[in-house]
Amino acid sequence: MMPNPLSRLRKGHMARRGGLAVGFLAFALAPIFVGSNVTTMGILTEAVIYALVVVSLNLLVGFAGLVSIGQAGFLAVGAYAAGYSANHLHLALPLELLLSGILAGLVGFILGLPSGRLRGHYLVIITLGFGLAVPQIALEATDITNGFTGLSISNTQFGPIVMNSPRAMYYFAFVVVAISMMLILLALASKSGRAIMAVRDSEAAALAMGIPVARTKVIVFTLSAFFCGIAGDLFAHFEGLVTPADFTLALSLFFLAAVIVGGLGSVGGSIVGALVLVYVQTRSASVGGYSEFIIGAAVVVVLMLFPEGLASIPALLGRRLHLTRGVAELPGPDAVEPGEVSSIIAGADPGEHQGGVNA
Amino acid sequence: MLELDGVSLSFGGVRAVNNLSFEIPDGQITALIGPNGAGKTSILNVISRFYTPQHGRVTFDGKDLLQLPPSEIIDVGIARSFQNVALFKDLSVVDNLKIGTDHRSSAGLFSNMFRLPRAVKHERDARREAEEVLEFLDIEAIAERRSGTLSYGHQKLVDLGRALVSRPKLLLLDEPAAGTSEGLKAWLATKIKEIPERFGCAVLLIDHDMLLVLGVSQKVVVVDFGSKIAQGTPDEIRQDRRVIAAYLGEES
Amino acid sequence: MTLFFQLIVSGLGFGAVYALGAISLTVIFNTSNVVNFASASLSSAVALLMWLALVRLHLSVVLAWLFALVAAMVIGAVVEAAFLRRVERSSLIVQIVMTLGLLVAIEGLDGALYGFNPKTLPHVIHGPSIAIGSVFLDRNDAFILGLTLVLTLVLYLVYQRTRLGLALRAVASDRDVASLMGIQTQRMVSLSWAIGVLLAGVSAILIAPSISLTPTFMENVAVFAFAAAVLGGFGSLPGALVGGLLIGVMSNLISGYLSNNLQLTFVFLMILLVLYIRPNGLFGKRVMSRQ
Numbered sequence: 001m002m003p004n005p006l007s008r009l010r011k012g013h014m015a016r017r018g019g020l021a022v023g024f025l026a027f028a029l030a031p032i033f034v035g036s037n038v039t040t041m042g043i044l045t046e047a048v049i050y051a052l053v054v055v056s057l058n059l060l061v062g063f064a065g066l067v068s069i070g071q072a073g074f075l076a077v078g079a080y081a082a083g084y085s086a087n088h089l090h091l092a093l094p095l096e097l098l099l100s101g102i103l104a105g106l107v108g109f110i111l112g113l114p115s116g117r118l119r120g121h122y123l124v125i126i127t128l129g130f131g132l133a134v135p136q137i138a139l140e141a142t143d144i145t146n147g148f149t150g151l152s153i154s155n156t157q158f159g160p161i162v163m164n165s166p167r168a169m170y171y172f173a174f175v176v177v178a179i180s181m182m183l184i185l186l187a188l189a190s191k192s193g194r195a196i197m198a199v200r201d202s203e204a205a206a207l208a209m210g211i212p213v214a215r216t217k218v219i220v221f222t223l224s225a226f227f228c229g230i231a232g233d234l235f236a237h238f239e240g241l242v243t244p245a246d247f248t249l250a251l252s253l254f255f256l257a258a259v260i261v262g263g264l265g266s267v268g269g270s271i272v273g274a275l276v277l278v279y280v281q282t283r284s285a286s287v288g289g290y291s292e293f294i295i296g297a298a299v300v301v302v303l304m305l306f307p308e309g310l311a312s313i314p315a316l317l318g319r320r321l322h323l324t325r326g327v328a329e330l331p332g333p334d335a336v337e338p339g340e341v342s343s344i345i346a347g348a349d350p351g352e353h354q355g356g357v358n359a
Numbered sequence: 360m361l362e363l364d365g366v367s368l369s370f371g372g373v374r375a376v377n378n379l380s381f382e383i384p385d386g387q388i389t390a391l392i393g394p395n396g397a398g399k400t401s402i403l404n405v406i407s408r409f410y411t412p413q414h415g416r417v418t419f420d421g422k423d424l425l426q427l428p429p430s431e432i433i434d435v436g437i438a439r440s441f442q443n444v445a446l447f448k449d450l451s452v453v454d455n456l457k458i459g460t461d462h463r464s465s466a467g468l469f470s471n472m473f474r475l476p477r478a479v480k481h482e483r484d485a486r487r488e489a490e491e492v493l494e495f496l497d498i499e500a501i502a503e504r505r506s507g508t509l510s511y512g513h514q515k516l517v518d519l520g521r522a523l524v525s526r527p528k529l530l531l532l533d534e535p536a537a538g539t540s541e542g543l544k545a546w547l548a549t550k551i552k553e554i555p556e557r558f559g560c561a562v563l564l565i566d567h568d569m570l571l572v573l574g575v576s577q578k579v580v581v582v583d584f585g586s587k588i589a590q591g592t593p594d595e596i597r598q599d600r601r602v603i604a605a606y607l608g609e610e611s
Numbered sequence: 612m613t614l615f616f617q618l619i620v621s622g623l624g625f626g627a628v629y630a631l632g633a634i635s636l637t638v639i640f641n642t643s644n645v646v647n648f649a650s651a652s653l654s655s656a657v658a659l660l661m662w663l664a665l666v667r668l669h670l671s672v673v674l675a676w677l678f679a680l681v682a683a684m685v686i687g688a689v690v691e692a693a694f695l696r697r698v699e700r701s702s703l704i705v706q707i708v709m710t711l712g713l714l715v716a717i718e719g720l721d722g723a724l725y726g727f728n729p730k731t732l733p734h735v736i737h738g739p740s741i742a743i744g745s746v747f748l749d750r751n752d753a754f755i756l757g758l759t760l761v762l763t764l765v766l767y768l769v770y771q772r773t774r775l776g777l778a779l780r781a782v783a784s785d786r787d788v789a790s791l792m793g794i795q796t797q798r799m800v801s802l803s804w805a806i807g808v809l810l811a812g813v814s815a816i817l818i819a820p821s822i823s824l825t826p827t828f829m830e831n832v833a834v835f836a837f838a839a840a841v842l843g844g845f846g847s848l849p850g851a852l853v854g855g856l857l858i859g860v861m862s863n864l865i866s867g868y869l870s871n872n873l874q875l876t877f878v879f880l881m882i883l884l885v886l887y888i889r890p891n892g893l894f895g896k897r898v899m900s901r902q
Binding site: 183197201207209212 | 407409428429430431432433434438439441445446447448449450454457458459461462464466467468471472473474478481482485521522525
Binding site: 061065067069111113114117118119120121122124125126128129130132133136137139140249250253254256257260264288289290291292293294295296297298299300303304307308 | 646648694697698700701702703704705707708709711712713714715716717718719720722723827830831834837838841845870872873875876878879880882883886887890
């Protein structure tokens, strides 16, 4: 039997799966190397939570081609939902996470409704308005949000386990984020994910292939907001206090920058992007207050180097280091010698019609 | 099976299709030919529901197509290729083809995310069917390539394959060979000829390459300025004075 | 009822500022097809330069204005030539993200250079309010409104009556055709960025005395300007003017009757509603697209 050429080409998937496994292990074992340093543990926890936000944003920007600069708004919805349920509803942790996700998802659904009909920049303006409106609403809706003072969450408890150490908090966030990412990856590698990317690449072809374009965009918005809401729930437990001032436009833009630096349409890249940007932020003092400038400049530089979009700094480094396979030109039908060709068009007389009819 | 009856379409005063009627018979290759700008692609876009005609009826197996949104046309069994290839350029070739099968899966986001049995089954079926079509078109070797990086000829084949894998009853091909090499054109002609029997569907082929069209089709409809000027078998069309005049008038 | 009219009148000053911002966005969008999301940072930068000239370098008012306006035009042209031109042929996402990246970078740069502490710029005009019947129009607001109307009129006349305006409009309607007609399209795009940043910069200098001047102080103003441009249909100068004044008045009514904090929320809900009902804006033309 001939070896199936497809099996050879599945190696790419294997490599990607290997990368995932290595990343998973690295995050799972990180606390061992960090030791008991509280600050580093905190930075790591923040990075893990932000990684989920950045991946959720990449669903919109990279996978669906819908630019949003209101992601901090979804984070806020999730965080306030967490604070409210922890203080008033006393839900079990998994239920609380689900509720935060669903509430944020609902908001994403409403926000996504016009997205099917709008040109790209209008959508950006809507998400901008949304991102700025959420903290204002939080200031006003004092019954739920406790206004300016903020909502505090005393302890994070799952059954008998109380997560009162930075390490426990880290593992809690890590597990939730890992499960969320797994679900996102599974969704992307299915009919649903293909539909999302198809709409990004060609709306006309997507319609012709039976993909309801407008509905798909609303679904992506909902999905993105759902996972961002879950990250918001983690954020609330991690910070212990949720205030309107936590959810600025700068934060939303920071998430977008992480998407760009990590690469549009790359889940792994988004994780790296989140890590890099959390690092730059924590190093703010040592770069003389230039961290925000560095973040913005990184975005500009990436786009100037890759005006076609879908590349990233990690990808570029990979190519430099020959980590990614070069794509060899494969022989195809262009190279195929036409064998039994002339008999096909036997009915027609080539000389006569080609000259006159199809000049 | 497909019937256009008195279809007229205009864009702000410009008539693109003018009182056009024709029928596509089951299991055959019907060609729609005419000079550049004759309105061929507009007709295809009417059938795909990208355009809504101001007058006329379009029915498929007795069903009124004009009642359907464009995204449901594939469900009644009509798939299409695009003149200037509209591939999902950042997806691999095999994923492009899988999308051709996706309309048949009832698995929603939840099933897909949690890999419920019907999602798993669909993924398996989609892969298998995609591989069959890849093999038919002799492009298994590029299955995992990002489709946007392919040569134009390869892209045309993937575009054709994506429509084919949806198992349509009617396949609409918009200049499947345009812009490709002579060798590929000829090879494509053999493949298109095989389609009705192998995939059990009718084909509506648009092209202005008379050689290709007359070689593969059983029925030819000739349009110019949006109107039908002739209809018949390839042999009849070859003799038709109006056809020759239209072509020579347009292209000389 | 007096309160109602008073709120309307005192919303006009801010409305004029939003209108200038919206016109700036429109001028840039028309020629380059880019929505300038960096607008807030660029106009803040101009206001900070004004502060530098006036407060730090003690230049005379006229010289300081001259300096700021020239700097604004240079900034606009340079940003276009150095960054936007590079992604001219890129997808919409890349162009949008480029302006957002510039927003973060320029705000960050200004933050590092000037610090984030609020600074003060003096009002251009001082004096008692002008009484119109039972309501009062702030003298500075009146100046802002007047200047905005004059600038809009001048710009409108330039667009409609001069060769330069014709060239700008030609580039706006079809860049390739304009280029075939012998118009130097690249120069027109640069020019529109220069004019755009000039207008946004003027709006920032005018509004800075009323709110505190920081590298990010124009963000909220810019949102209202975007809303105004959306209402105006993104493309027409009169539409942007009307949209800006409308938003200014409306948000002042909201803060007067409801809450100071919810201005932005209501404006956001309004544009969401408007876009849901009319995807091309309130005054926007329906664009027929052929696939």
